[in-house]
Amino acid sequence: MGVGIPHFGNVYIPVKAMAQRLGATDTDLIIPPSMTQKTLDLGVKYSPTEACLPYKLTLGSLIETCELGADILIQARGTGICRLGYYAKGQEQMLLDLGYNARFLTIDVSHHKFKSILQLIKDMTNNAPWPKIIAAFFFGISKLVALDKIERVVQKVRPVEWEKGMASRIYREAIKAIDEAAECKTVKRVSKEYIDKLNKVPKNDKAELIKVGIVGEIYVVIEPFANMDIEVELGKLGVEVERTMTLSRWVEYSLFLNYLGINEWRKVHKLARPYVDHDVGGDGWESVGEKVLYSRKGYDGVIHLAPFTCMPEIVAQNIMPSTREDIPVLAVICDEQLGKQGMLTRLEAFVDLLSFRRRRRNGARV
Amino acid sequence: MIRVGIPQALLYYQYFPMWKAFFGTLGAEVVVSAPTNKTILNLGVSRAVADTCLPVKIFLGHVISLIQKCDCIFVPAVTSLGKKTYNCSKIIGLPNMTRALIPECPIIFDPEINLEKGRYYLYQNIYKLGRNFTSNPFKIKEAVEDAWKSNLAYQNKMSDKGITPLEAIDRACQGKQQSTFDSNPAPLLTVAVIGHPYVIYDDYLNHRMISRLQAMGAKILLPEMVPRSALDAAARRLVGEPHWSFEIDIIGAGEYYLENKVDGLINLSVFGCGPDSMMVSFVEHRAKELKIPFLHLSLDEHTSEGGLVTRLEAFLDMIKRRQRIWV
Numbered sequence: 063m064g065v066g067i068p069h070f071g072n073v074y075i076p077v078k079a080m081a082q083r084l085g086a087t088d089t090d091l092i093i094p095p096s097m098t099q100k101t102l103d104l105g106v107k108y109s110p111t112e113a114c115l116p117y118k119l120t121l122g123s124l125i126e127t128c129e130l131g132a133d134i135l136i137q138a139r140g141t142g143i144c145r146l147g148y149y150a151k152g153q154e155q156m157l158l159d160l161g162y163n164a165r166f167l168t169i170d171v172s173h174h175k176f177k178s179i180l181q182l183i184k185d186m187t188n189n190a191p192w193p194k195i196i197a198a199f200f201f202g203i204s205k206l207v208a209l210d211k212i213e214r215v216v217q218k219v220r221p222v223e224w225e226k227g228m229a230s231r232i233y234r235e236a237i238k239a240i241d242e243a244a245e246c247k248t249v250k251r252v253s254k255e256y257i258d259k260l261n262k263v264p265k266n267d268k269a270e271l272i273k274v275g276i277v278g279e280i281y282v283v284i285e286p287f288a289n290m291d292i293e294v295e296l297g298k299l300g301v302e303v304e305r306t307m308t309l310s311r312w313v314e315y316s317l318f319l320n321y322l323g324i325n326e327w328r329k330v331h332k333l334a335r336p337y338v339d340h341d342v343g344g345d346g347w348e349s350v351g352e353k354v355l356y357s358r359k360g361y362d363g364v365i366h367l368a369p370f371t372c373m374p375e376i377v378a379q380n381i382m383p384s385t386r387e388d389i390p391v392l393a394v395i396c397d398e399q400l401g402k403q404g405m406l407t408r409l410e411a412f413v414d415l416l417s418f419r420r421r422r423r424n425g426a427r428v
Numbered sequence: 429m430i431r432v433g434i435p436q437a438l439l440y441y442q443y444f445p446m447w448k449a450f451f452g453t454l455g456a457e458v459v460v461s462a463p464t465n466k467t468i469l470n471l472g473v474s475r476a477v478a479d480t481c482l483p484v485k486i487f488l489g490h491v492i493s494l495i496q497k498c499d500c501i502f503v504p505a506v507t508s509l510g511k512k513t514y515n516c517s518k519i520i521g522l523p524n525m526t527r528a529l530i531p532e533c534p535i536i537f538d539p540e541i542n543l544e545k546g547r548y549y550l551y552q553n554i555y556k557l558g559r560n561f562t563s564n565p566f567k568i569k570e571a572v573e574d575a576w577k578s579n580l581a582y583q584n585k586m587s588d589k590g591i592t593p594l595e596a597i598d599r600a601c602q603g604k605q606q607s608t609f610d611s612n613p614a615p616l617l618t619v620a621v622i623g624h625p626y627v628i629y630d631d632y633l634n635h636r637m638i639s640r641l642q643a644m645g646a647k648i649l650l651p652e653m654v655p656r657s658a659l660d661a662a663a664r665r666l667v668g669e670p671h672w673s674f675e676i677d678i679i680g681a682g683e684y685y686l687e688n689k690v691d692g693l694i695n696l697s698v699f700g701c702g703p704d705s706m707m708v709s710f711v712e713h714r715a716k717e718l719k720i721p722f723l724h725l726s727l728d729e730h731t732s733e734g735g736l737v738t739r740l741e742a743f744l745d746m747i748k749r750r751q752r753i754w755v
Binding site: 373377 | 479505515516518520524527529531540667702704708713726
């Protein structure tokens with residue numbers, strides 16, 4: 063029996079940690095290989111033509127894990143408004159047609175998220191005792207939180223480092239170290255170590271930073287392969303990036319605090335209310351609200367990432383230009399046709415525009 | 429007398445008799461935009477982001493064409509039509525998009541129809557809508573009852589008599605009686621066409637595909653001709669609990685007609701339709717299993733009429749050859 067998961071950002075690290083804590087061997091959990099052009103090609107080949115990029119990428123990733131011997135696959139499920147609800151169904155059928163005898167276990171991401179995740183773990187571990195499951199679960203989450211904490215520092219260091227690429231290198235080391243950590247204490251120590259290391263990277267403090275917020279659909283925002291490493295590229299152009307959408311935040315709120323009536327998006331929804339007054343599915347409502355939020359926070363620009371034909375993001379994209387807040391938005395539509403050079407050219411042009419605006423606002427004649 | 433504008437696009441084909449009865453009883457005049465034409469299409473395309481699907485662009489064009497002709501425009505946000513089912517984001521966000529893209533638009537009435545939040549929420553929203561026209565709650569109740577009655581009559585007319593929404597609307601609202609639909613003398617083959625009503629019945633969008641198929645000698649079956657219960661059952665067999673309200677009609681009809689062994693199945697969809705892109709692959713898969721010819725046509729504003737006709741002819745020829753109607 064091998065359990066496979068689709069590749070999604072750093073999600074494989076906490077999953078691996080949980081599995082190890084629950085006594086799984088190497089053959090029990092199959093870690094998806096990191097995404098390459100081959101993953102994308104496989105996904106594109108076997109998906110419906112007009113399916114969205116996250117569908118294609120996760121399908122490609124699942125095919126790769128199947129080839130490595132997985133026969134139980136984990137995928138999200140939901141009764142949401144967007145296509146996510148049918149990912150498991152469509153992919154299961156495709157994998158059957160391809161001759162992989164894989165069974166799908168799904169995590170409900172729209173209702174009862176916490177319960178459905180824990181139940182899934184319990185089913186897979188042949189009824190392990192609850193305390194053990196919960197301990198393993200929290201160990202996994204501690205890794206996720208540590209990774210996102212380090213990433214936030216990396217996002218700040220990248221644009222100002224003297225030696226380009228240093229922060230990314232340290233980040234890669236940190237991911238490896240955290241992946242290898244076996245104790246909650248080690249995770250904490252390692253994370254502190256690497257944050258210190260990042261803070262000690264020689265920096266150019268005089269540079270006037272351009273700040274950009276990244277909003278959009280969660281998969282393409284978080285998975286660097288889907289957005290062509292947009293954060294690294296912006297870092298090279300000397301732009302500080304912020305995104306509110308992280309996996310640890312999703313876990314923190316969707317699995318715990320939402321049950322206590324705390325909604326992480328309340329403020330964002332309130333800001334979006336003049337333009338969109340109810341949920342339109344996916345992350346469309348949040349995208350509009352976050353545009354307003356970044357404008358209020360004094361950011362220079364917003365980059366809106368969306369998969370091609372994503373319904374909620376198209377609604378957001380249609381509404382964004384007409385908001386009262388005056389902040390430039392660059393919409394980057396991600397699909398298998400997105401070319402890196404083309405994207406870089408657009409990013410450079412966008413950053414130029416932002417710095418012109420900044421200088422003009424400061425009174426310089428351009 | 430308040431003039432309420434209703435764009436002849438998107439949900440018009442499903443709910444127009446209901447809306448007309450509602451506003452009519454409340455004493456408002458209903459103004460319907462002209463059928464889609466080139467000007468309307470171009471107006472809509474000029475406003476929306478390129479990725480937006482064609483029916484939404486056409487809808488925006490209809491709204492723009494109504495601007496001078498009415499005092500308010502009715503654009504409901506139809507979020508959910510049942511427990512745990514939703515609609516496409518673009519239909520949910522339609523009033524917001526309309527407001528953002530057409531700032532010069534008159535007042536938009538946008539009641540949220542969300543049965544997920546329960547009946548009371550629905551009644552509240554409809555009452556709020558009615559209050560714009562009258563202060564008498566009983567009058568609103570009467571209007572709602574009238575609306576529901578005409579909606580039921582409309583749905584029954586389509587499924588019992590096997591006529592298309594446009595004819596049913598004509599009969600319900602203008603009292604026309606003649607039907608052009610069954611005039612074809614002896615059709616050689618039956619072809620089922622599935623797709624959203626706003627694609628199948630918008631003759632400008634689909635280049636008069638239905639009448640073309642009829643002229644080529646095919647009997648056409650449409651989703652609206654299947655009884656509701658059969659649709660639900662068929663959809664459940666195919667994908668389990670469906671999440672998208674309007675897709676139930678499409679895949680349910682697809683499955684229903686495939687099981688009843690039609691000669692061919694045509695899916696008429698528009699480029700970039702999110703729900704269709706997922707759901708139709710299930711129908712396609714099923715058609716492959718049952719070995720029934722399946723044609724997927726994806727339309728957008730660039731679709732050329734000639735190319736479409738060639739594909740239809742080739743598809744019908746293939747079916748005829750399979751059945752040895754002529755060799």
